[in-house]
Amino acid sequence: MSDTTLLALFEDIDPAAEAIDKLHEMGIGDARINVISGIPFTHKMLGRPHPWTNVSRIALGGAAAGFVVGIFLNFGTPLLYNVSVGGQYITPIPPGLIIVFEMTMLFALLSTFLGVFLDSFFPNYRPMEYVPEISDGKIGVFFKVPQDEQQKFSDALNQLGAESVQPTEARQL
């Protein structure tokens, strides 16, 4: 029997969190549930596992790369083309710190931005499961259930205050 994806829409966070608990009780694991919302609810509020993100690691990697680039620009390039002026140091440290700082921050910020794109698979213009009511503040709980048990889950979530529980299909956003 194939699975079908149901979308339960909730007005508030409390019934949505209760519905997720109920789904767990009914044997639906976290991997088969997804929640979408118009504001960032934490995993604790929803009773969901902590979502993994690589953004901070990517940002750190970017900062390290920027640090290296800054070192190269300030301490490497003058040695590639050595211009001696008035006995001044070729690679002085104090001005070098400024370049290293700026390059570190630039790369850290760029990689943080890039990290969001990589982790969220942005841009993604393929059809996806979504309803516009989400940006009106509704909370959507997607879950996959065997097709023949659809009614059982709908009834359970309707009892918990779901505004609607319906099969959903990917659509063009």
Place this chain on the structure above:
Amino acid sequence: MAVTSGYLGSEKAHTEHHEEEHDPRESLMYDPLPRGVMNDMVMESMHTTSWKFWVVLGVLAFLVATCFFYAWGYMIAEGLGVAGVNRPAYWGVFLVNTVFWIGISHAGTFISAILRVFKAEFRRPFTRAAELMTTFGLIQAGASIFMHLGRVWLAYWMFPIPNARQLWPNFHSPLMWDLLAITTYVLGSTMYLFLPLIPDLAMARDRSTGWRKTFYRILALGFRGTEGEWRHLTTAMNIFAFAIIPVMFSVHTIVSWDFAMAMRPGWSSTVFGPYFVLGALHSGMGAVAIVLVIMRATMKHMDYFIRKEHFDALGKLMMIVSFAYAYFFFNDYIVQWYGGDKWTDTLLHWLEEGPMAWMFYQMVAFNIVIPFLTLWNKRIRTTPWLLALIGGLINVGMYWERYIIVPVTLSINRMPFTWRLYQPNIEIFLTIGTFSMFLLFYMIASRLIPLIPVWEVQEGQMVHSLRKVGKAQVPTVSEFE
């Protein structure tokens, strides 16, 4: 001895005091509306335009075409000779504009990042309006630098690209630091503007048709609001909020070093860095006040999102920044005044009694005296047009301050035979051009992107509640994170 305790003052005053008590529901955070209603309000504010809007837009577009593009093209064709810069003031209004616009750009980061880090809740409805000022202000700052270059087509010599002569840029020069710092700040603040905008673009996508739908669909990048997407987005926004603050400080400090690193009377100062940063925040706050008042007066439903409490908070910030600015100004001034250097004394006397004294005194009056005398008063702070007026005067004062630092200070040096008062020429048109372009971009943006971060407002409203303590309803804030 018996002591009687009681209310100090008359019974009437006591009653009036109670009547004046602040009702928490006057605050946006305690006066929630359903998200769908707020979305509709923001979308309607973007879609509603009167004929006056198009007239102003047309005038600004004309000014940009003539005063910016034509004037700049003319200067490129004829050479920098058509500008007023000449010995001894080789740095003129172009660099005044650069410093001014970088200063304006600081408000966005300050409001969006520092207030976010410190969880100042009043920031929520106007973070984006301030962030837009950062991006558009930096565009004008960048344009002004390129104008100053003269031979703008050789700008790539500044970038660390090995050229035909294999000559790398000199990274020991403050001008090179400027390039890197401003580039970092432009990119960083634009990304920081875009990230929190994504959920609102998705909201606009869900409510639009036609070309707008396509526009928002592309920019929203397929955002749906899944747990993962929110997690990545909020993590990135937190990183940006912390990381952009030192970048913001570095940018204007480095701009100040363009001057302070030179052994010139009036420039060589160890407090120039923080003095410039405070000056930037001063003008930026004033500009935010002006923008908020104009937004509230001209855009539909903005009176729901932008309230007296926001002007009050902004007015307090302006007052505090004004105190700090005054402190650094005096610090810079008194050390130079006491130093006894002949040429610095000459410059200071010239500022106090010379032909530009009017500018010096206006600067002190607009930046320090007027904010001191007015912003302590709550009624003034919460009167939008008065706050905008004070913000406008601060910006005039800050423009004069930069004018005094750049061409006026350059006019007096250690070689009296070169003294000459700088007279701007085509710079006046180009200045009008940059101001017009800033306003034009802002007006276009106000009809294309949601100026109110609705999801942040809703999030704020969800964490605020009224708790009953005794007989009073006490405002309470909880934390989501």
